[in-house]
Each structure stands twice: as C-alpha cells, then as structure tokens.
Amino acid sequence: HNSHPKLYPGDILEFPGNKYFSHFGVYYGERDGVPYVAHLTTRDSDTKLLLFGRALNSSVKLDPIDVIGKKFKVRNYLDDKHPPRDFYSHIKQEIDEAMTKPITFDILFNNSEHQATMLRYGVKKSDQIEKVYSKIVPTWKELFEKKKV
Secondary structure, three states: OOOOOOOOOOOEEEEOOOOOOOEEEEEEEEEOOEEEEEEEEEOOHHHOOOEOOEEEEEEEEEEEHHHHOOOOEEOOOOOOOOOOOOHHHHHHHHHHHHOOOOEEEEOOOEOHHHHHHHHHHOOOOOHHHHHHHHHHHHHHHHHHHOOOO
16 A cells, blocks of 8 residues: 555655645654654644644654554655755754754645655755645736736
C-alpha cells in the first residue's frame, strides 16, 4: 500500500487527507525498529479547529508513521529543482531544534508541506496551496477588474 517501501532519512512523506489537502512529514529514521516521521502538528485538541486556517499552538513533533497514517507515498518532488540537503548535517538538527519551539501553523503560508520542503530543500513550497491559488486568483482578478470587490 506504500508506493515506496524503502525509506531514507530526509524523504518527504505525503499522507492523503481530504480531496484538497494532504498531510506531509519528513522521514526521521527508526528507533527500536519503529519508523518515525517529523511533522508539523497542532498540539491541543482545542486548536485543531483552525480559526481562519491558523493555529498558534503548533509544533514539529516526532511520531511513528503508523500514528500519522497507514497510507503514504514518498514525495521528493523538488529533487530535480533543488538538491536535497544532507539529513545528518542539516535536516536532523533542524528537526531537533524545531521540536523545542512553538510554531504558528498557517494553511496558506506555513502548513505541513511548507515545513517538509523547508527541511528537505531549504525552500518553502506547497504544491497543494499553489493549486488552490491557481483556481482562486483568476476569479478574484476578474472581480477586481469589474470592481465587484
């Protein structure tokens, strides 16, 4: 059920969500035979209801893959544009450091996909948000041009 059974530390994993958004994390490696993923998550149940797509009380957390989801695929989709950074000299340290700090989750500017691409490549990118923008922006542009907004 996984498209890529062999995982390497630093791989970006995509866990399917609803038809618009998936959840992303970075493969961290195994501890006692259990594979772990670092991912951006809201910490409290009361902040899971995101107000305007934001949750102030978020953090990068390490969880076993199975806790996040049984189905996932490797999505190192920027490898041809940006060289992946070394896991042990860059990514691991940044994950360990990020886990000690509160982070604001923002669906448009700092979601789990942004976090995963930032860790792997040093570049913040979210294909899923860009797809949403590509549908919204032409509509808004037309409304602005007709002075309806």
